[in-house]
Amino acid sequence: MKRISIGVVLFLTSFSYCQTAEEFFERGISKADLEDYSGALADYSKAIKINPKFSNAYFYSGVSKVNLEDNQGAIADYNKAIKINPKFSDAYFNRAVAKGNLKDFQGAISDYSKAIEINPNDNGAYYNRGL
Numbered sequence: 001m002k003r004i005s006i007g008v009v010l011f012l013t014s015f016s017y018c019q020t021a022e023e024f025f026e027r028g029i030s031k032a033d034l035e036d037y038s039g040a041l042a043d044y045s046k047a048i049k050i051n052p053k054f055s056n057a058y059f060y061s062g063v064s065k066v067n068l069e070d071n072q073g074a075i076a077d078y079n080k081a082i083k084i085n086p087k088f089s090d091a092y093f094n095r096a097v098a099k100g101n102l103k104d105f106q107g108a109i110s111d112y113s114k115a116i117e118i119n120p121n122d123n124g125a126y127y128n129r130g131l
Contacts, residue, residue: 021051028060037064055084059091062098071098089118093125100128 028043044061047054062077078095081088096111112129115122 019046021047021054021057024050025054025057025060028057028064032060032064032067035067037067040064041068053084055081055088055091058084059088059094062091062094066094066098066101071101074098075102087118089115089122089125092118093122093128096125096128 024043024047028040028047031037031043032040041061041064044057044064047057048061051057058077058081062074062081065071065074065077075095075098078091078098081091082095085091092111092115096108096115099105099111100108109129112125115125116129119125
């Protein structure tokens with residue numbers, strides 16, 4: 001009986017140390033706020049591993065990658081966020097920024113236009129599309 005109770009205690013306490021996707025995501029946000037983009041990426045990746053449909057984790061992973069000058073990686077993350085949530089206007093906007101950084105101006109204009117289509121009040125998209 002003693003062995004069973006020790007095993008049960010170990011099993012139950014292991015759950016108290018499990019973090020949710022949201023907790024990893026929030027920790028990533030905190031690290032990004034401190035400009036620890038590599039650390040933030042690690043946490044966003046953990047959030048995505050737990051919840052592969054977490055569009056905000058892909059989005060913020062893209063933000064961190066842009067800050068680390070990995071525009072191709074950022075575009076891949078924004079693509080995933082958009083695939084999960086096709087109405088994610090901020091993902092289109094940020095993908096446009098990453099495309100602009102890579103001198104893909106036609107692609108950037110297309111994404112700014114899509115962001116405006118989804119959110120007609122996005123003044124930044126109108127402004128950037130006109131540049």
